[in-house]
Amino acid sequence: MFRADLGQKRETFVAELVASGRHKSKSQVLREGIRLIQERETRLAVLDLALARGLADLREGRTKPLARRDRAARDQVDGHW
Template sequence: MSILSDQTKRDIDALVSSGRYRSEKDVITDGIRLVRDREHRLALLDNDVARGVADIDHGRVRTASDVFTRLRARYAQSVAESTEPSS
């Protein structure tokens, strides 16, 4: 009994046949590494979301209007500084 579907076996065979991987084991190992990387990134994202929700719950928020006003001011200052004549 195999835990891999026929399609998955064909996909692995194709990757090995193409020369991209040297063996079936290399394909599986790389696949597991990619899953671990994705799970790690998702865990980081979950932490960021939880931190954001906690900020909201504690009233540490700004309105979009305030944020855009500050961004526009920073952009205007950056443009003004980049157009000043250099000494």
């Protein structure tokens, strides 16, 4: 049996999820939360690997200039950060 002290605010939130029927039990809420964390960790691991590969390519000189279209897209994204 796993027990966790969530604090009043989170306990209330979990109780509301169960009362609304969105989840059948507190355990189901916990399982869903863990599943979401696992998904996030997997996505982060994939991003970390892609970043490591990109940095290795950069160090080894395996790069090419951005096409005009790609520069425009990058500039548009940079404007939203």
